[in-house]
Amino acid sequence: xxxxxxxxxxxxxxDTTWVLVSSVLVLGMMPALAFxxxxxxxAKNSQSLIxxxxxxxxxxxxxxxxxxxxxxxxxxxxxxxGNLKHGLLIGVDYTSCHPSAPKIPVAAYSLFMxxxxxxxxxxxxxxxxxxxxxxxFFVIMVGWEVLVYYPVAHWIWGGGWLAQGDIxxxxxxxxxVIHTTAGVGALVLALLMGRRRGFxxxxxxxxxxxLPLACLGAALLWMGWFGFNGGSALxxxxxxxxxxxxxxxxxCTSGFTWMVCSWIRDKPNSVSLINGVIAGLAxxxxxxxxxxxxxxxxxxxxxxxxxxxxxxxxxxxxRIDDALDVSSVHGLTGIIGSLAIGLCAEKSLxxxxxxxxxxxxxxxxxxxxxxxxxxxLWSAFWTLVLALIVKKTLGLVIxxxxxxxxxxxxxxxxxxxxxxxxxxxxxxxxxEEHRSLLRxxxxxxxxxxxxxxxxxxxxxxxxx
Numbered sequence: 001x002x003x004x005x006x007x008x009x010x011x012x013x014x015d016t017t018w019v020l021v022s023s024v025l026v027l028g029m030m031p032a033l034a035f036x037x038x039x040x041x042x043a044k045n046s047q048s049l050i051x052x053x054x055x056x057x058x059x060x061x062x063x064x065x066x067x068x069x070x071x072x073x074x075x076x077x078x079x080x081x082g083n084l085k086h087g088l089l090i091g092v093d094y095t096s097c098h099p100s101a102p103k104i105p106v107a108a109y110s111l112f113m114x115x116x117x118x119x120x121x122x123x124x125x126x127x128x129x130x131x132x133x134x135x136x137f138f139v140i141m142v143g144w145e146v147l148v149y150y151p152v153a154h155w156i157w158g159g160g161w162l163a164q165g166d167i168x169x170x171x172x173x174x175x176x177v178i179h180t181t182a183g184v185g186a187l188v189l190a191l192l193m194g195r196r197r198g199f200x201x202x203x204x205x206x207x208x209x210x211l212p213l214a215c216l217g218a219a220l221l222w223m224g225w226f227g228f229n230g231g232s233a234l235x236x237x238x239x240x241x242x243x244x245x246x247x248x249x250x251x252c253t254s255g256f257t258w259m260v261c262s263w264i265r266d267k268p269n270s271v272s273l274i275n276g277v278i279a280g281l282a283x284x285x286x287x288x289x290x291x292x293x294x295x296x297x298x299x300x301x302x303x304x305x306x307x308x309x310x311x312x313x314x315x316x317x318x319r320i321d322d323a324l325d326v327s328s329v330h331g332l333t334g335i336i337g338s339l340a341i342g343l344c345a346e347k348s349l350x351x352x353x354x355x356x357x358x359x360x361x362x363x364x365x366x367x368x369x370x371x372x373x374x375x376x377l378w379s380a381f382w383t384l385v386l387a388l389i390v391k392k393t394l395g396l397v398i399x400x401x402x403x404x405x406x407x408x409x410x411x412x413x414x415x416x417x418x419x420x421x422x423x424x425x426x427x428x429x430x431x432e433e434h435r436s437l438l439r440x441x442x443x444x445x446x447x448x449x450x451x452x453x454x455x456x457x458x459x460x461x462x463x464x
Contacts, residue, residue, distance in 0.1 A: 010096070010097035010102055010103060011095070011097065011103065011104065011105055012103040012104070012235075014236045015103040015104050015234065015235045015236050016103070016104045016105065016108055017236070018230075018231065018235070018236035018240065019101075019104050019108050019109070019112050019231055019234060020108055020111070020112075021227065021231075022112060022226075022227035022228070022230060022231025023108070023111050023112045023115055023227070023231065024227070025223065025224045025226060025227025025228070025231070026112070026115035026116070026119070026224055026227045026228050026231065027115055027224075028220060028223070028224045029115075029119060029220070029221055029224035029225070029227075029228065030053055030054075030056075030057045030115075030118060030119055030122065031053070031054070031220075032217045032218075032219075032220030032221045032223075032224055033053055033119070033122060033123070033125075033217065033221060034049060034050045034053035034054065034217070035050075035213050035214070035216055035217030035220065036214050036217025036218050036220075036221060036274070036278075037049050037053075037125060037126050037129065037214075037217070037324055038050050038209075038210070038213060038214075038217075038416065039208060039209065039210040039211060039212070039213035039214025039215070039216075039217060040208045040209075040211075040214045040271070040324055041129055041130060041206075041208065041209060041323070041324075042130065042206055042207065042208075042209055042406070043209035043210075043406075043416055043417050044405070044406025044407070044408055044409065045129065045130040045406050045407045045408060046209055046210070046408065046416035046417070047407075047408040047412060047414045047415065047416040048130075048134070048406075048407035048408050048411055048412055049125060049129055050416075051134070051411075051412055051414075052122070052125050052134070052137055053122055053125065055138070056118065056121060056122045056125075056141055057118050057122070059138070059141070059142065060117060060118040060121065060122075060141070060142075060145055061114060061118050063117075063142065063145060063146075064110075064114040064117045064118070065088070065089055065114070066087065066088060067084060067087050068114070068117050068145075068150060069086055069089060069092060069110045069113070069114070070082055070083065070084050070085060070086035070087045071084070071146075071150045071154065072113070072117070072150055072153045072154045072157065072158045073086070073098065073100065073109075073110075073113070073154075073157075073158045073159075074086050074158075076154075076158070076159050076160060079155070079160050079161030079164060080151060080154070080155075080160060080161065081150065081151055081154050081160070082154050082158055089107075089110065091106075092106050092107050092110050093105070093106060093107060094107045094108075097109075100157070100158075100159075100234075101234045103234070103235060104234060109234070112231060112234075113157075116153075116174060116177075116178060116228075117145065117149060117150075117153070119178070120145075120149050120174075120177075120178045120181065120182050121141045121144050121145050121149065121182065121185075122141075123178070123179070123182040123183075123186070123326060123330055124144075124182050124185050124186045124189060124326060125137075126186070126322075126323060126324030126325070126326045127186035127187070127189050127190045127322045127323060127324065127326040127327065128186075128189045128190065128193050128323065129323040129324060130196055130206075130323060130403070130406075130407060131193055131196055131397050131398055131403060131407075132193065132396065132397065132398070133394065133395055133396065133397070133398060133411065134407075134411045134412070135394055136390045136391075136394050136395065136396050139386070139390055139394065140189075140383075140386050140387060140390055143382075143386045144185060144382065144383060144386060147382040147386070148181055148185065148378060148379050148382050148383070149177070149181065151378070152176070152177050152181055152375050152378060152379070153177050155169075155374075155375075156169050156171050156176060156177055156371065156375075157171070157177060162370075162371055162374070167367055167370070168354070168367065169367055169368060169370065169371035170286070170290060170341050170345065170353055170354060170364070170367075170368065171286045171338060171341075171371070172229070172232055172243065172285070172286055172287065172288050172289035172290055172341075172350075173228055173229045173232035173243070173285045173286065173288060173289070174228075174232075174285050174286065174334075175282075175283070175285045175286020175287065175334040175335070175337045175338040176286060176334065176338045176371050176372055176375045177375070178285070178334070179282050179283075179285060179286075179330045179331060179333065179334025179335075179337075180331060180334045180335050180338065180372055180375050180376055180379070181375050181376070181378070181379040182326065182330055182331065182334075182379075183326060183327045183330045183331015183332065183334055183335070184327070184331055184375075184376045184379040184380050184383070185379045185380070185383040186322060186326035186327045186330070186331060187320075187322065187326075187327040187331065187380075188379075188380050188383040188384050188387065189383060189387055190320055190321055190322040190323070190326075190327065191320060192384075192387050192388075192391070192396065193321070193396060193397050194321065194397070195319065195321040196321055196323070196403065197400060197403055197404070199319070199321050200319070203315055203316055204314075204315035204316075204319070204321055204323075205315065206323075208271065209416070209417070210417075211270055211271070214270075214271070214274060215270055215274055218274035218277060218278060221278065221281070222251060222277055222278075222281065225247055225251070225281045225285075226244055226247060226248075228285065229243045229244065229246075229247045229284070229285055229288040229289070230243045230244040230247070232288075232289060233289055239289055239349075239350055242288075242289060242349055242350075243288040243289045245293055245296070246284055246287070246288040246289075246291060246292075246293060246296040247281065247284055247288050249284075249293055249296040249297050249300060250280040250281070250283060250284035250288075250296045250297075250299055250300035250303065251277045251280040251281045251284070251300070252277075252280070252300070253280060253296075253297055253299075253300025253301055253303075253304065254276050254277065254279050254280025254281075254283065254300045254301070254303045254304035254307070255273055255274075255276040255277035255280060255304070256276070256304070257276060257300070257301055257303075257304025257305055257308065258272045258273060258275060258276025258277075258279070258304050258307075258308050259272060259273055259276060261304070261305070261308045262308075272308075275307075275311070275325065275329055276304055276307075276308070278329055278330075279303050279304060279307035279308075279328075279329045279330075279333050280300050280303050280304065280333075282303075282329060282330045282333045282334055282337070283299065283300075283303035283307075283333030283334065283336055283337040283340075284296060284299065284300070284303070284337055285334065285337060286334065286337045286338040286340075286341060287299065287337045287338070287340050287341050287344070287345070289349070289350050289353070290341050290344075290345040290346065290349060290350050290353045290354075290356075291340065291341070291344040291345055291346065291349070291356075292344070292346060292349065295340070295344035299336075299337065299340050299344070302336060302340075303333045303336055303337070306332060306333070306336055307325075307328050307329050307332055307333050310325075310327075310328035310332050311325045311328045311329070314327065314328055335372050335376075338368055338371065338372050339365065339368050339369060339372065340356075341353075341356060341364065341368050342356050342357060342362075342364045342365030342366070342367065342368035342369070343356045343357050343358055343365060344356050344358055345359070345364065346359055347359075398410065398411075
């Protein structure tokens with residue numbers, strides 16, 4: 001199938017501006033993801049995660065410009081993949097429009113979609129954090145992009161076989177193309193890599209190194225997600241407004257659900273709050289341009305309950321070490337949101353969509369299920385193949401001694417928080433020793449200020 005571009009009269013400046021702004025917002029989500037995940041890891045592994053995210057951003061961005069756009073949005077070859085007509089972005093100019101984005105320059109469309117291509121494999125970094133070799137990560141990331149992301153994106157967004165004839169899988173901003181594929185891949189990698197040392201001691205919930213940094217990352221992700229979902233309207237009108245509203249509704253509702261659940265179990269905490277918000281954002285992604293505000297509210301509750309329960313089952317019952325719960329917070333929610341389209345979608349909200357089962361079209365639910373199953377199986381297969389090849393050739397997981405030292409030092413010879421800052425000399429204390437030293441320093445500081453300014457309750461410092 002040959003794609004015919006539209007001439008210069010197609011360009012709408014308002015729509016173009018919105019998509020360009022959205023591109024910048026989504027770009028900001030990648031350093032935000034780095035901050036979010038690094039803050040939730042132990043200090044000795046924080047910098048390694050940041051290196052993975054930034055190296056992924058530049059590598060996958062280069063790959064997209066080289067062949068990615070063409071393989072996803074080039075002329076269809078048998079419903080499976082695009083051709084190489086637009087390799088090196090040839091023909092991707094500033095004055096014509098792509099049929100999928102008929103009111104903005106095709107170059108703006110490529111820029112916007114490149115952000116999705118970059119962030120998708122990087123979502124998996126949270127599952128294998130603190131134990132993968134960098135060279136192994138690099139090979140898996142590039143291979144996964146070519147073998148998983150490009151084909152699935154073409155099938156659903158690029159005019160492939162899941163977007164032809166009577167079978168049109170709906171995915172507004174990436175619940176299947178992004179979150180389902182990355183979530184399934186994350187689960188496969190977590191199972192292959194096994195558990196980190198000390199998993200049972202902490203039930204998989206290792207003490208985070210920098211919660212304020214994690215919260216900052218979550219806040220920036222939340223902000224960027226408006227460009228992620230709203231920009232996928234590819235127009236600045238009512239559809240973008242609907243997507244933005246649904247995004248905020250689901251994020252707040254899911255975050256509130258997580259807060260209540262954590263409060264019932266123990267106490268409300270920041271980790272639950274930010275994970276709940278991210279779960280809501282991931283889950284509403286595929287449906288944000290197809291469902292009403294009321295449906296988004298209900299979906300937010302379902303996403304919160306499902307993801308919270310899944311994290312507990314994965315860590316405490318199945319003892320699967322998905323370090324930062326990618327399979328539950330992204331994968332499961334992406335699947336639920338994608339299936340919700342088949343129930344709650346309303347064609348009156350988006351003329352390019354379809355009605356769901358609640359509005360007289362139960363067939364759409366079956367189509368959505370087909371898309372989820374195929375994308376999930378495709379991702380699982382190729383993730384497993386890539387991981388096994390890398391395991392046999394390069395080695396997949398660091399050894400126990402390297403894990404004790406931390407990836408920052410072993411893989412990158414860097415520190416996120418240099419030990420000299422705290423202790424005056426280089427040491428490799430365990431996490432408990434580190435916490436003990438910090439606690440003692442707080443108590444000493446309390447004693448000092450007590451003498452100078454009055455009594456300070458030493459016990460309160462000791463508890464932290």
